[in-house]
Amino acid sequence: MVRSMTGFGRGVTTTEQLQLTVEIRSVNHRFLEISTRFPKEWTEVEVFTKKLLSTKVARGKLDVSVNVKEMEPLGQSIHINWPLVNAYIEAQEELSSKLPLTKQWSMAEILGLEEVVTVKTKELSKEEVLAAIELATEEAASVLVGMRQREGLELLEAVQRLKAMLEAQITIIQKGSAMAVEKYRSKLLARIQEICQADHVEERVLMEVAVFAEKADIAEEIDRLSSHLKQVDETLRDEAAIGRKLDFLMQEMNREINTIGAKNQSAEVASAVVEAKSILEKMREQVQNIE
Template sequence: MVRSMTGFGRGVTTTEQFRLTVEIRSVNHRFLEVTTRFPKEWMEAEVHTKKMLSSLVSRGKLDVSVHVKELSQQQQVVQVNWPLVNAYKEAREELQKQILLDEKWSMTELLSLEQALTVKVQETSKEEILTAVDQAVQQAASALIQMREREGQELQEAVVGFKTDLAEQIELIRKVADQAVQKYRDKLVTRIAELADISALEERLLAEVAIFAEKADIAEELDRLSSHFVQLDETLQENVSIGRKLDFLLQEIHREINTIGSKNQSVEASAAVVQAKTILEKMREQVQNIE
């Protein structure tokens, strides 16, 4: 199925502690480039996300935004640095021998002891984070791909329509291809008749016309164009990333049309070549959006 490279998708996962929202925006790019913005402590989840998206999308510039909203206060734990507290106790007992101090410590005094008490927030487990991220990214990626497929269908229809118009111009060139040789012969006959007896130069005339006919022959180019059109139709039915292949085919078609334009100088063929190039350029604009 043809996919566009532009799209948007959002996924939301809710746990007991937080609500996670993942948004993915994608635009055209020659290769696959994934840019993510995760909380600093979620490095493992960020790596997991990039790997997941790389397996789902082949081309495009993906911008992944992550928003985390806390739903409840995280549990806090006070830890006592017992070795340090005991060291403070021994120092206090030494001071008490010299200075009159209260026998009991007040809570204020304990809290004032540097690094004796530390408050730690119970962190969310890596497994819970990875599970939540995986679910949200899968949901966002699914919505993104669906949107890219819808736009891809429209692009496919546009490319097929332009291909039909292009084939009509090529068929017109095929019909008028032989006219160039006849017109050249008539023109050559007129010029020679002005200079000499035409009967005496018949052999030379045939040779000149034969040389011109060989130079103006576009049969091979027309055959290759027919082959390229068949490949174009087949490629549009493939279920893989086809953007680069289509771009290559259009380059080959452009090369053949250029060669036809340089070989066949008839007015009708020249006009058809110009029209064909115009159509081809529109096709390339559409193909640039295909994954």
């Protein structure tokens, strides 16, 4: 199936404790690369999300962000570090035994001591967060894939249209190449007749035409082009990710067309070769957007 590598997806999950929103933006990339922006304490959740997304898409650069909104304040508690408090008291008593200190500590001063009192917020359970992130990511990925599939249909139409145009130019090249040999024979015959005796003309013409035909023969290149175009058709019907294979086929077809251009001895073929290369470049631009 032809799918684009660009798209956007958004998923939202709401529980009693939180509302979690996952957004995924995707652009072209040679491989699959997933960048995430999660709370730093959610390392395990981040790893889980990347693994989940790797089962949904095969290629593209994915930028994933998550937004967490608490539905109601989580419970908080006060923690007193009694060992540290006792250490401060012992330090005060030691100082009092050596210095004339009369003032006692106030409650505000005690609470102000570093790390004596800390406020702890109840944390969300790992299971609840994983369940929420899975639902939101599944929804976001589904929207993303749907958008990539819709754009993929447009890419499919563009590639098929350009492929038909390329095949038309290849037909022109094939016919022009065959005609070039006959034109060369006629031109050579007329030239040789001017400088040779009549009884030697036909033999010389046959030899020269045979050499020319061998040099200008593009049958193998045409056969390989036909094979590559057939593979393009088959690949476009494949359900797996096909972008990299199509890109390889574009390179191979470009190689064959360049070889034809190097062998060409005809103005008509030269024009068709230039047009074929232009069409192929447009095809490759479209293919590079395919997953």
